Amino acid sequence: MPAKIIDGKKMADALLEKAAQEVSSLSRPPCLAIVLVGNDPASEVYVRKKIEACKFTGIVSKDVRLPASATQSEVIGAVQKLNKEGKVDAILVQVPMPQAIDEDKVLAQVAPEKDADGFHPENFGKLAFNQGKIIPCTPLGILHLLKQSGVALAGKHAVVIGRSRIVGKPLALLLLNENCTVSICHSKTPDIGSLSAQADIVCVAVGKPKLLKAGMVKQGAVVIDAGTSREGEKLIGDVDFDSVKEKASLITPVPGGVGPMTVAALMHNAILCYRIRGGK
Incomplete structure (x- = not known):
């Protein structure tokens, strides 16, 4: 008997609906900053889908673009600036980045409480100890x-x-x-x-x-x-x-x-970052 096909799109849609309801109950909408370095076609598609999900759920998206020629220090500087912005609750740095950029060093600069992707060493370590919140x-x-x-x-x-x-x-x-x-x-x-x-x-x-x-x-x-x-x-x-x-x-x-579930999980994490930072 052939396998039952798991409908990820249907499950993701339900999660996005739930996220939209949660956002509508908050004192202000969470803000997710998406950093894209270069113009990789696949990354452009993924970023577009994430921005569309933000619009659907009511999450504010901040689209931060840097050219493929951006230096390591320029990318890190952009992330550090977002760390300091009080209205930015969550940050996602789209990977892969251009080869000249050390992704590990960039991702380690994202403030752990704003790390919507859960890639910061602190959040990864908490996951290893079964204490993770941002997954x-x-x-x-x-x-x-x-x-x-x-x-x-x-x-x-x-x-x-x-x-x-x-x-x-x-x-x-x-x-x-x-x-x-x-x-x-x-x-x-x-x-x-x-x-x-x-x-x-x-x-x-x-x-x-x-x-x-x-x-x-x-x-x-x-x-x-x-x-x-x-x-x-x-x-x-x-x-x-x-x-x-x-x-x-x-x-x-x-x-x-x-x-689709990856995008829905990102919306969940953006709201979670907002709450971790004290948002209600």
């Missing part, structure tokens, strides 16, 4: 997808393929905090399929089209595809969807799965 958006969205789909997490074996700061590492910590037994696979893992085939839950986020094949998944597994690549105008994921859906019990599509 990276994609992992937070994935956790919501799993829970809303009725997936019991405690005691399950979860394999996370990918170890990026954006998805893999924080997702592994989040699942561990939910009492999963977690294995992380990456480019140096000799035989990823031997591990993924044992998993109750497989989450993939590496950006390699159709990396996960049906033979790498056990019957009845839950499969979450957080990878995206473009083939011409078509957006495809890291999972060989057509073959894997015949073995999985639940599966996310690309597009329409994890992506």
Whole structure:
């Protein structure tokens, strides 16, 4: 029996509606500053979607653009200026940045209480100790997808393929905090399929089209595809969807799965930053 497809768009829409209701009850709308360095086409699309979500929920978006020629000090200066702005509640620095920019140094400059992406070392460390409030958006969205789909997490074996700061590492910590037994696979893992085939839950986020094949998944597994690549105008994921859906019990599509949830989680985090800073 083919897998049930998890409708991330429907779940995200419900979360955005909830966020809009919450914003309407606040003394003022939260403000999310989005910093974009350069003009990477994919980043432009992602930023546009985030700004659209802000408009829908009533969150004020502050669009900060720097040219691809911007220096490290200029980018850090822009972030530090936003840290000092009292009306800016949350800051997101869009990645990837141009190669000349050290992303780690820039992200570490975002004030932890304004860190809408949850990438600051302080927030990441709190996540590791299961004390995190601001959780990276994609992992937070994935956790919501799993829970809303009725997936019991405690005691399950979860394999996370990918170890990026954006998805893999924080997702592994989040699942561990939910009492999963977690294995992380990456480019140096000799035989990823031997591990993924044992998993109750497989989450993939590496950006390699159709990396996960049906033979790498056990019957009845839950499969979450957080990878995206473009083939011409078509957006495809890291999972060989057509073959894997015949073995999985639940599966996310690309597009329409994890992506919308990432944006919805960002709106949640922007409101959370507002509240952490004392907003009511």
